[in-house]
Amino acid sequence: MSFHSGYIAIIGLPNAGKSTLLNRLLDKELCIVSNKPQTTRNSILGIRNFEDHQMIFIDSPGWYEGKLKVDSFYREQVTQTIQDADIVIFVLDGTQPQFKQNKNLINLVRSSKNKEIILVFNKIDRLKQAKMIPLLSQIAEDHPDLSEIVPCSARDGHNVDVLLDIIKSKIPEGPELYPDDMYTDKSPSFLMSEFLREAYIKFLDEELPFVLAVVVEDFKDFDTRMEFRISVYVERAGQKAILIGPGGALIHQIKRDSIMRARKFFSKKIVLDMWIKVKPNWRQSESILKQIGYKI
Numbered sequence: 607m608s609f610h611s612g613y614i615a616i617i618g619l620p621n622a623g624k625s626t627l628l629n630r631l632l633d634k635e636l637c638i639v640s641n642k643p644q645t646t647r648n649s650i651l652g653i654r655n656f657e658d659h660q661m662i663f664i665d666s667p668g669w670y671e672g673k674l675k676v677d678s679f680y681r682e683q684v685t686q687t688i689q690d691a692d693i694v695i696f697v698l699d700g701t702q703p704q705f706k707q708n709k710n711l712i713n714l715v716r717s718s719k720n721k722e723i724i725l726v727f728n729k730i731d732r733l734k735q736a737k738m739i740p741l742l743s744q745i746a747e748d749h750p751d752l753s754e755i756v757p758c759s760a761r762d763g764h765n766v767d768v769l770l771d772i773i774k775s776k777i778p779e780g781p782e783l784y785p786d787d788m789y790t791d792k793s794p795s796f797l798m799s800e801f802l803r804e805a806y807i808k809f810l811d812e813e814l815p816f817v818l819a820v821v822v823e824d825f826k827d828f829d830t831r832m833e834f835r836i837s838v839y840v841e842r843a844g845q846k847a848i849l850i851g852p853g854g855a856l857i858h859q860i861k862r863d864s865i866m867r868a869r870k871f872f873s874k875k876i877v878l879d880m881w882i883k884v885k886p887n888w889r890q891s892e893s894i895l896k897q898i899g900y901k902i
């Protein structure tokens with residue numbers, strides 16, 4: 607029996623539902639999700655093992671044409687993700703299917719040769735059939751280079767099994783690329799910092815979650831317990847005060863939420879020692895981005 611394996615990139619605009627879809631495809635809450643755009647900052651591998659094939663999904667940051675140093679870092683991650691892939695899943699928010707904003711990203715995918723491109727038309731739970739069908743035929747007509755168009759709901763899982771079958775039929779023959787007990791390339795430290803960011807995005811208003819960086823300074827893994835020492839960087843002292851909250855209320859809430867999430871994910875007791883620190887303009891400075899763990 608031959609074995610099949612391949613890399614499957616998941617790309618699209620911010621908030622399209624890429625990370626929700628990846629979690630569905632993996633059947634695991636690996637990636638953080640929120641109703642605010644620009645939640646994902648790093649490309650993350652999620653590996654799903656079957657008897658005769660291995661699917662290696664790559665979640666990526668939403669494509670955003672912002673001017674900050676950090677925005678070009680995110681775009682670079684998307685470009686790299688596409689290059690690394692055998693198959694590209696382009697996730698389109700079906701409730702806002704604007705192709706104008708997707709134009710540069712579509713061109714980027716087109717310029718990478720020899721890849722199967724699957725368009726996932728997502729969030730169909732929020733769409734009426736009658737509205738969807740003409741939209742889908744228009745997309746098929748305008749984009750003849752698409753291998754498949756799959757209407758899906760990443761949130762409720764509708765058609766995700768169909769998508770898995772399509773992916774399976776397209777992954778090339780190849781060896782097992784990762785050990786069969788491995789489900790991601792990311793360390794527990796990385797995942798813990800993501801769970802913290804997810805909690806901050808949930809509890810803070812629009813802007814603030816995006817000016818913070820979570821860095822794990824120390825991590826210890828025991829049989830039944832994980833210990834993390836973490837710094838959270840913000841740009842100004844006023845922001846630090848907000849993150850701590852009156853009488854430390856917010857910091858306690860964030861800790862409680864992310865500890866619960868991590869405990870469920872790792873099935874271990876979680877000990878979290880967390881400090882908020884100020885580093886002015888970290889998003890603009892290459893050296894600070896490097897210092898806090900962004901590889902540029």
Ligand SMILES: Nc1nc2c(ncn2[C@@H]2O[C@H](COP(=O)(O)OP(=O)(O)OP(=O)(O)O)[C@@H](O)[C@H]2O)c(=O)[nH]1
Pocket residue numbers: 618619620621622623624625626627638639640641642643644645646647666667668669728729730731732758759760761762
């Ligand atoms: N109704 C509905 N909502 C969805 C669906 N898929 C994702 N969402 C919601 O859309 C929002 C964005 O989801 P994410 O998975 O974080 O989107 P993303 O594309 O990874 O976003 P970035 O990481 O910011 O680029 C969240 O509120 C999700 O719950 C879907 O199929 N239906």
Ligand SMILES: [Mg+2]
Pocket residue numbers: 624625626638639645646666667668
């Ligand atoms: Mg995401």
